Amino acid sequence: MSLIKKIYNKFQPFYPLPANDPAYVNCSEVRGDDDIFRKIGKTILFSDQATCQLYTGHRGVGKSTELLRLEDYLKKDGCFVVYFPATEGDIDEIDAQYTDILLACTRNILEKLKEYASPNPLLNWLQSRYTELKDLALSDVEFEKLSIEAQIQVFSKLTTSLRRIPSSRETIRKQVDNYSVSLIEALNEFIEDAQHKLPNDQSKIVVIADNLDRIIPLEKGNDRTSHEEIFLDYSSQLTALNCHVVYTVPISLAYSSQATELRNIYATPQVLPMIMVKNRDNKPYSQGLDKLKEVIEKRVHLVDSTIDIDTQIFDSQDSRIELCSMTGGHVRELMLLMQSVMRYIDDFPITTRIVRRAVSDARDSTYRNAVSSEEWQKLAEVSLSKSIPNDEDYRSLLFRRCVLEYREFDGEGNPVRWYDVHPVIEGTPEFQSALRDLTNSEHSAVSGQ
Template structure:
C-alpha cells in the first residue's frame, strides 16, 4: 500500500499544470502539426534574427495553453543564436493581474534588466531614482538613499515593484508619482541598455526582453468605456515599444480579437502570434485522432519520467476513459493536467477508476458553469453551432475565461483555417443544452453528456 501511495504521489506531481517546461525538457511534445502548423521559433524568433531594427512583438493564446513553455524554447533558441535574452514572468513578483497598468510593466522591465545586466553602467537609473526620491520616500519609509552605494540603491526598484504587486493602498500612489516621469525613466533605461549592449559577452550581438504572463491581466472596463487592455497595449504602445532592444510581450487573447486588432498590427508592425488549442476534434464535432494522439503522447512523456515501463493507457480502468479525458480537455494543456491530477486524487490504487475520472470531469464542469453568466448561454450555443465568434465584449470575455477556445488547421490549399468552439466540458451543462436545443430544434439534440 505504501508503495502504491508513493507511486501515485509521483504521478500526481509530474502533472503539475503550473510549471512551464524548461527548454529541452524530456516531457516536451511538439504539437505544431495539430495547432495549425505554427512555430514560435519561426514566427517570432526569425522576426528578431532577420530584422535590422529593433522589434516589438505580441504573443497571445489562452491562459494555460503552453505559451510559457514555448517562450522558454524561444529563449534558448535565441540564446544559441547570439541573443542575450532577459525572460521574466511578470505576475510572479512584479505586477498584480487583477489591477495592472503600463507603469507597472515599465518598472518591472527596469528591475529585471538591472538584475540581468550587472556589468552595465547603472548611473543613469540611479540618477533618475534620486531625482524622484522626494516623491517616493514617504511611500518607502523603511528605506533611505543617504549614504547608500549604487549596488544597494538598485534593489529599490524591486521594492517598488513588490509594493505595486502586494500593497493596493500604495499602488495608485506610486503610479501617480511615477507616471508623469515615465519618459525620463525610459530615457535613463535606454542609456543603461545602450551601455549594457556594449558590455555583453562576445557571443551575444543582440538584447531581447520577454515579458511573460501579461496576458493574465484581467479585463476591466474603465470610466471612458474602454478596457484597461486598450489603455496598456494601445494607448501606451509607444512607451512599450520605446526600449532600445527587441521586445516580446504576451497579451490577452481577447484583445487580439477585439475591434482594435488592425490597430495592433499597424502599431506593432506584425500580427500578434497566437498559440491555439491542440485540435482534438474537428469543426464537424468528430474526434480528431491525430490531435488525441498528441495529447496522449504529452501524458505518456510525463509518466515515463517516473518509470519508462508505465503506460498511460494502462493507467485507466477502461480503455475509452483515456480517450474521454483527451476530448474533455479540449486540447487545453492546463485543463488536461488538472483533470488528470484530480482523477489521481480520488484514486487509491492504479488503474484510475471510471468513477474517479467522472468525478474530476464533473467538478471541473461545475467551475465552468459558475463562470458563465445567464445571458451568455445562448451566445455559447451559437458558437458551438457556427464555430465562429462575434466581435463584441461578450465573446471577448468568453475567450478570456476559456469558455470559448480557438483551433487552427491547414486546409488542402495550405491555407490556415481558424475556428472556435465552446470548451467541451460546457456541453454537459444543462443550461447550455437547453439553449442549444432551443436554438436548433430541428437538429440532432445534445444528450445528457453533451454529445451531438
C-alpha cells in the same frame, strides 16, 4: 500509493516546463503549424532594428513553456535574454497599468545587466524622484548614502509595493507616468551601454515579459478596457525600449475591434491555439488525441518507462480518450484532470467512471459558475457556427476559456481559425437547453420559408 504519488507530481498544472525538458511534446502540427521560433524568434534574429512583438493564447495553453524554449533558442543564437514572469514578482494582475509594466521591465533589465553596464542613468532618475517616494518607507537612509546595490534594490521595492500594497500604487504610478520619458531615456542609455559591453557572441538584447495575458480587463468607458489602455493608448512607451521586446497579451485583445491598430503598432500578435481534439464537424481528431496521449505518456515514463498507458494507467483506451477529449486540447486542463482522477483512486487503473466523476466536479465547481444566464445562448451559437462575432461579450467568453480557439488546415494547406465551446461546459443542462432551443428555432425558421 507511492506510484500514484510519483506520477501525480509529474502533472503539475501551474509550472511551465523548462527548455529541453524530457516531458516536452511538440504539438505544432495539431495547432495549425504554430512555431514560436519561426514567427517570433526569426523576426528578432533577422532584424537589424529593435522589434516589439505580442504573444497570446488562452491561459494554461502552454505559452510560458514555449517562451522558455524561445529564450533558450535565442541564447544559442547569440542573444542576451531577460525573461521574467511579470505577475510573480512585479505586477498585480487584478489592477495593472502601463506604468507597472514599464517599471517591471526596468527592474528586470537592470538586475540582469548590472554586471555589464553602469546603472548610473537609472539611479540618477530614481534619486530625482526619491523625495516624492520616500514616504513609502523604501529606506530610512538618504538615497545618496545608500550603497550602489542598495540603490538598485529600490527598484525591486517599488515593484513589490506596486504588487502588494495598493495604497502605494497611486504615488508610484504618478512618478513613473509623469516622468516616463526621462525613465525610458535613462533605461535606453543603460541598455545601449550594456550592448557595447556584452561579450562579442551576444549581439542582441531581448526582453520577454511573460504573464501579462493574465491582466484582468477593467472597464474604462467608451467600450474600452484596461487592455486597450495599456497596450494601445500607451503603446509609444511600451515600444520605446532600445532592444527587442516580447509582451504576452490577453487573447481577447488580439481579437478586439482594435486588431488592426495592434497590427499597425506591433505587427500581428502571434497566437498559440488549443490542441485540436475534434474537428469542426464534431468528430474526434485522432492526431490531436494522440498528442495528448504522448503528453501523458512522457510524464508517466519519467517515473517508469515500462508502463503502458491504456492498460496500466487507464483501464482502457476509451477511458483515456474520454479524459483527453474533455480537456478541449487545453494542456493545463489535462494536468488538472489527471491530478483530479488520481485523487479518487488508491491504485491504478483509472476507469471511465472516475474520469466522468472528475469532469463532473470541474463542470459543477468551476465552469458552470463562469457562465451567466444570458451567455448560454451565445455559447449555443458558437457551438453551431464554430465562429465568434466581433463583440466584447464573446471576447469575454474567450478570455474566460468558456470558448476555445483552434486552427486547422484548409484544402490549400493554409491554417484556418475556428472556435468551439469548452467540452466540460457542453455537458451542463443549461447549455443543452440553449442548444435545443437554438436548433429548434433554426429548424422552425427553415420550415417556414
